[in-house]
Amino acid sequence: MKKETVDVLVIGAGPAGTVAASIINKAGYKVKIVEKMKFPRFVIGESLLPRCMEALEEAGFLDAVKEKGFQEKFGAKFVKNGKVCDYFFADQFTKGWSWTWQVPRGEFDKTLADTVEKMGVPVSYETTVTGIVFNGSDSVTTVEDIDGNKTEIAARFIVDGSGYGRVIPRLFNLDKPSNLAPRKALFTHTVDLKRSMDDEPNRITIIVHQKGIWIWVIPFSNGNTSLGFVGDPEFFKDLEGTPEEQLRALIATEPYLSERMENVEMIFEPRVLESWSATTEKFYGEGFVLTGNVTEFLDPVFSSGVTLATVSSQLAAHLVIRKLKGEDFDWHTSYTEPMMQGVNTFRSYVMAWYEGTLDTIFFADKQNLEIKDMICSVLAGYVWDLENPYVKNHATALTKLARMIEIEKTLSV
Ligand SMILES: Cc1cc2nc3c(=O)[nH]c(=O)nc-3n(C[C@H](O)[C@H](O)[C@H](O)COP(=O)(O)OP(=O)(O)OC[C@H]3O[C@@H](n4cnc5c(N)ncnc54)[C@H](O)[C@@H]3O)c2cc1C
Numbered sequence: 001m002k003k004e005t006v007d008v009l010v011i012g013a014g015p016a017g018t019v020a021a022s023i024i025n026k027a028g029y030k031v032k033i034v035e036k037m038k039f040p041r042f043v044i045g046e047s048l049l050p051r052c053m054e055a056l057e058e059a060g061f062l063d064a065v066k067e068k069g070f071q072e073k074f075g076a077k078f079v080k081n082g083k084v085c086d087y088f089f090a091d092q093f094t095k096g097w098s099w100t101w102q103v104p105r106g107e108f109d110k111t112l113a114d115t116v117e118k119m120g121v122p123v124s125y126e127t128t129v130t131g132i133v134f135n136g137s138d139s140v141t142t143v144e145d146i147d148g149n150k151t152e153i154a155a156r157f158i159v160d161g162s163g164y165g166r167v168i169p170r171l172f173n174l175d176k177p178s179n180l181a182p183r184k185a186l187f188t189h190t191v192d193l194k195r196s197m198d199d200e201p202n203r204i205t206i207i208v209h210q211k212g213i214w215i216w217v218i219p220f221s222n223g224n225t226s227l228g229f230v231g232d233p234e235f236f237k238d239l240e241g242t243p244e245e246q247l248r249a250l251i252a253t254e255p256y257l258s259e260r261m262e263n264v265e266m267i268f269e270p271r272v273l274e275s276w277s278a279t280t281e282k283f284y285g286e287g288f289v290l291t292g293n294v295t296e297f298l299d300p301v302f303s304s305g306v307t308l309a310t311v312s313s314q315l316a317a318h319l320v321i322r323k324l325k326g327e328d329f330d331w332h333t334s335y336t337e338p339m340m341q342g343v344n345t346f347r348s349y350v351m352a353w354y355e356g357t358l359d360t361i362f363f364a365d366k367q368n369l370e371i372k373d374m375i376c377s378v379l380a381g382y383v384w385d386l387e388n389p390y391v392k393n394h395a396t397a398l399t400k401l402a403r404m405i406e407i408e409k410t411l412s413v
Pocket residue numbers: 011012013014015016017034035036037043044045046047048049127128129130161162163164165166167185273276291292293294297299300303304305306307309
C-alpha cells in the first residue's frame with residue numbers, strides 16, 4: 001500500500017475544506033485534500049451571505065471568484081400574497097460586507113479547489129476516506145481511489161470538511177439527531193427567459209407559498225435560475241407523476257411564479273433532498289476538528305450553510321495552526337462555543353420562520369427601520385455581532401417584536 005505523510009489532512013474539497021486548507025497552507029504546513037468526487041460536481045447551496053466574504057478573502061479566493069462573473073447578490077426579498085419585504089445588505093446594522101454572490105456550486109467549488117491547488121495544496125479527486133486510526137493526535141487515514149488503489153496518509157491533524165458525507169461522525173458514531181423537524185425540497189435549475197417579469201436578479205427571492213412551505217428563486221448570471229419548493233414532507237406526498245410533473249404542478253399553484261415559469265425549460269430532472277438537519281456529539285477531538293456541514297446543518301431558508309462552512313473553517317484553521325505550534329488552549333471555548341453562537345442565532349430565526357413569527361415581522365404594514373437593519377445583519381450572516389440586540393437576544397427578540405406588532409394592529413382597528 002502507498003504511504004504519504006502530511007501535517008494536515010483535509011477531507012472534502014467543498015468551501016469548508018478549501019478555506020481550511022488554504023489558511024493552514026499559508027502558515028507553512030504541508031496540507032493535502034482528499035475529495036470523493038470528480039469536480040465540477042453538483043451540490044445544492046447556491047445563495048451566499050456577505051459574512052462568508054471575510055473567510056473567502058482570508059483564504060485568498062476572492063480574485064479567482066470575481067473573475068468568474070457570478071451573479072452579484074445585494075439582498076433578500078420575501079414575498080407573501082403579493083406583499084413584498086426587501087432587505088438590502090447595505091442597510092445592515094453591523095459594519096461588514098454589503099454584497100456577495102449567487103453561484104452554481106459546481107463551478108464555484110471548482111474555482112476554490114483549483115485556486116487552493118495553485119497555492120500548492122494537492123487535491124486527490126475521486127478518492128474516498130474509508131478508515132481512520134488515531135494514535136493520540138496523530139492519525140493514519142486509509143483512502144481508496146476510483147481504481148481501488150489504497151493509500152495510507154499519516155497526519156498530525158485532520159480537518160473533516162466532508163459535508164453531507166459526515167466522515168468522522170459516521171466512523172466514530174458521533175452523529176446526533178437535530179431538534180428541527182424533517183423537511184423536504186424539490187428543485188431544479190430553469191432557463192429563466194421571463195425573469196424580468198418579477199425579479200431583478202441581484203437578490204434571492206423567498207416566497208411564502210403557504211404556512212410552512214416556501215420557495216427559493218436564485219437567479220444566476222448565465223440567465224438560469226435555481227428554483228425549489230421546501231417544507232413539510234407531508235405537503236409533497238400527494239403529488240403525482242415524475243419529479244418534473246410534480247414541480248410543474250406546484251409552480252402552477254403559485255401566483256407569483258405561474259406565468260413566469262409556465263413551460264420553463266428545466267435544465268435537469270428536478271431532484272429531491274430531505275431530512276438534511278443533522279448535528280454531532282462534538283465538533284473536535286484529539287487530532288481532529290469538524291468544520292462546515294459536518295458540525296451542524298440547520299435549514300436552507302436563510303442561506304446560512306456556506307457561511308457557517310467557511311467561517312467555521314476559518315476559525316478552525318487558526319486553531320489547528322496554534323495546535324501544531326504546540327500551544328495549549330481549550331477547544332470548547334475557542335471553537336464550539338463561538339460556532340454555536342452563530343448556529344443558535346440562525347436556529348432561532350429558522351424556528352421563527354416556520355412558526356410564522358417572521359411572517360408577522362416581515363410583512364407588517366409599519367416597519368421600524370432601525371430594527372429592520374438589525375434583522376438585516378442576521379440575514380447577511382453577521383450572527384456573531386453581540387452588539388446587535390437581534391443577535392444577542394435571538395431567542396426572545398423576534399417573539400417580542402411580533403407580539404408588539406400584533407398588539408399595535410389590534411389597537412389600530
Ligand atoms: C435544500 C438545500 C438548499 C440549500 N441552500 C443553500 C443556500 O442557498 N446557501 C447556502 O449557503 N447553503 C445552502 N444549503 C447548505 C449547503 O448545501 C451546505 O451548507 C454547504 O454545501 C456546506 O459546505 P461544506 O463545504 O461543509 O460541504 P460540501 O459542500 O458538501 O462539501 C463536502 C465535500 O466532501 C466530499 N466528501 C464527502 N464524503 C467524503 C469522503 N468519504 N471522502 C472524501 N471526500 C468526501 C464531498 O464529495 C464534497 O465535495 C442548502 C442545503 C439544502 C439541503
